[in-house]
Amino acid sequence: MSRLRLITIVLGIIVIVLGVMSISKLINDMDEISIYASETPLAVTREAQASSILETRAASEIVELTESAPTATPTITPTDFPTATITPTNIIPTCEIQVAEESLILYMGPSKGFSSITIEVSRESVVEINGRLNDFAWYSIKHNNEVGWIRTDEIMADADCINSLKVIQLSEALQNSEPQFNILLEDTFFEDAGFWFDSDFERITSRTPSEFGDYRISLGAGVNEFNVAKLNDSTLQTLEDFELHLSISPRTLASDTGYFGIRFRVNSEDENFLEFRIFGECSIGLYMYQSSENDFIPLHDSPVRFSNSNNTCKDDLDDYLHIVVKDGTIRGELNNAVLPEISFGGENIAQQGAVEIIASESFVDLYFAQIAAP
DSSP states (O other): OHHHHHHHHHHHHHHHHHHHHHHHHHHHHHHHHHHHHHHHHHHHHHHHHHHHHHHHHHHHHHHHHHHHHOOOOOOOOOOOOOOOOOOSSSSSOOOEEEOOSSSSESSSSSSSSSSEEEOOOOOOOEEEEEEEOTTTTEEEEEEEEEEEEEEGGOOOOOHHHTTTSSSHHHHHHHHHSSSOOOEEEEOHHHHHHHOOTTOOOOBBOBBOSSSSSOOBBEEEOOOTEEEEEOOGGGSSSSSSSSEEEEEEEEEESSSSSEEEEEEEEESSSOOOOOEEETTSEEEEEEEETTTTTTTEEEESSEEEEEOOOOSSSOOOOOOOEEEETTTTEEOOEEEEEEEEEEEETTTSSSSEEEEEEEEEEEEEEEEEEEEOOO
């Protein structure tokens, strides 16, 4: 029994020794792992720092080289480009004429009722025509920076060239004092473009005395008679305010009481229209026709006279009449004389209607008409 116990004790001692040796080896392995783990990051960090220092030094050297290197100046070699040839478009045709006289009278508009200037020209000098009215009655002239209008029967020009000229509309040749008004009528009576009728509702046809222009319509009435020129246009039948440009020439007055002028606010409902008259002794009057009395009532005490300056109403030249009816007043000009403003109003005054040209105991020619309204 003692021998068996001895063997058991010896085996136990051997097991204990083997266990101690295994534990000791395990502890040594763990220490090596710990030392490796603590030394490896330091090595990596140092290598990274060294690499960063090298990169920074290289970059600084590159910068120094760049700053110290001289900048090359580029050499630009000029290139000869072909010169473009510009061809003008929309050229306005003009005509040139040679003048036989030593002076020309230019009017500020296409009527001898406008103010005028006289320009001195040498014989055989060249004058430029840059436009015309559509009825060939007036040319727009330019000479030595002076611009104006001249009647076509006062100069000679090539017919083919005249036909090629720009046609200037009345809206370009005339200056409206009420730019907010819209132009409703422009008529030079060229080839009966308008539809004018007289007091008997007969068509008024235009006529011209020569090959080149001066188209006109004529209106006349003998003693104790009157005649009107009116338009068959619905847009002109209900006007209240308007602006009128009219070139008119009174050929004869059949009596001392003869006159010409305009009727406005003519309508078929109450017939209480207004009539603006120009008399032969250079006076004007504004009258209202009352249908109940069958008579004209003056809207002022007596006919208003205006100064008889050059080219007003006592000559053989055509007259330029410019009338503005607005806000219960009528004003304007006859040739280069300003017409006094006359106010009108009241319940009996017609509020709207047509505009008509009137001749009473007189004979007149009309050369152009323009009407504008709001």
